[in-house]
Amino acid sequence: MTDPTRRNVLRGAAAITAAGALGGPGAGAAPAMAAPTAPAAPRRFPFLEGAFEPVTEELTAFDLPVTGRVPRELNGRYLRNGPNVLGLEDPRAHHWMLGDGMVHGVRLREGRAEWYRNRWVRSSQVAKKLGEPYPGPVPPDDFPCNTHVIPHRGRILTLQESGPLPYELDDELNTVGTYDFRGTLQGPLTAHTKFDVHADELHAIAYYPTWDHVRHLVVGPAGQVVRTTRIPVADAPMIHDFALTEHHVVILDMPVTFDPAGAERGDLVPYVWNDRHPARVGVMPRRGGAVRWFEVEPVYYSHTLNAYEEGPHIVVDMTNFDAPFLVAGNGSGGPHTAGTPRLDRWTIDLRHGRVRTRTLDDRPQEFPRVNEALVSRRHRYGYSAAAAEMSLAYQAVDGIPPDKAFTNALLKHDLLRGTCEVHRLPAGAAASEAVFVPSDPGDRRTAEDDGYAIAYVHNPDRGASDLVILAAQDFTGEPVARIHLPGRVPLGFHGSWIPDA
Secondary structure, eight states, X not given: OOSOOHHHHTSSSOOOOTTTTTOOTTSOOOOTTOOOOOOOOOOOOGGGSGGGOOOOSOOEEESOOEEEOOOTTOOXXXXXXXXXXXXXXXXXXXXXXXXXXXXXXXXXXXXEEEEEEEEEOOOHHHHHHTTOOOOSOOOTTOOOOOSEEEEETTEEEEEXXXXXXXXXXXXXXXXXXXOOTTTTOOSOOOSOOEEETTTTEEEEEEOOTTOSEEEEEEEOTTSSEEEEEEEEOSSOBOOOOOEEOXXXXXXXXXXXXXXXXXXXXXXXXXXXXXXXXXXXXXEXXXXXXXXXXXXXXXXXXXXXXXXXXXXXXXXXXXXXEESOEETTTTSSSSOXXXXXOEEEEEEEETTTTEEEEEEEEOSOOEEEEOOGGGTTSOOSEEEEEEOHHHHHHHHOBTTBOSOSOOOEEEEEEETTTTEEEEEEEOTTOOBOOOEEEESOTTOTTSOTTOEEEEEEEEXXXXXXXXXXXXXXXXXXXXXXXXXXXXXXXXXXOOEEEEEOO
């Protein structure tokens, strides 16, 4: 296979024919006198249903109704990205991770919820589906970034891993175009950048299915890529996230690797669990240099909460799945696992060359976040989300979930005391990622948890979503505010608080 792009590697021959997988014409002739059989149960696609069901239109609403009080110090936009497939004709040809990116945003100012907007990211293919012109030439690996949305030096950037350039949005979520960091980004970025406010640097670990390495990228204060370090790896692993400390970069090389044969077949997501690929963690100086590798037991990490240095040790907190982790799923239209993600801590002992692992909290949870001012520095608190439908969708195959006891909640971890506060949510109230917003971002003397945790939460009574604002220091109490949106925000991926300048 030559010159793979996101369209022909990750989408492949995206249409799955009825003749093949589902036994239509050409799948083999039936016996002439076949006995009648009971009709097969209809196939379920959990990542297209319920809390995941894509919305079908872009909405704009002003002066949103609020239960409670919007804190007056919250002046900015809360934006969250996620896959929201547009114009899907055959659910068998869809994978959740390949849905067209849609950003949902709420604008807060002086105690008011001024507006809500949701907008598809206008890649060339989305523009075509919407009957809109696409300005300029189509970039390589063009894709409507669906995984993250971040602020960077006055810009709003939507992110995707392994190929596409970021797409920039304006303050009202209109797509401006692709962004290459002033012509300095050569190749892919990642969906999970880390911004170190102390060094004023944006870091990334980028991978691509035909590379024999991954790349550590550093974007400096001028908004340009100032350093690229190539790190040799075997088997083209999927490196979805990484960790950053004050002096080191932590690379998580786990046994999910590119499958060239699957790409040739046209598999939707040609990445497989590879038992022959060793699970290991790499530690490299931030300025570049030799990588020290440490073997670990095979798992699949989903997201890092944060990392920091403690003497000769590096501490990494993250959510992990037990092996194996099947990115392409088992016919469910999304990832499939044998268990739910938990919050773990890995302590890398640089002196003795080993990694100690332990579970901090084994309840199902995802999308861990930290006070962003502490990225790469020691943290005490972390925030995560438990969404019952997400746990079930990751495990359910053909509509048979292993457990119906999952609940909806937002979690606040005190990692110093080893405790967890749980803000419980009703049945059907699926919660997205919770982002921490400081009360006064300019005052570094305030407590680490002096601020708010904000998240989109489905409101089953209204059939729409609310933006829920919790006081982080009164986490189990009633929300400070519930901002009532005019539509649903499907379960998706990651977001950011973008304060006014």
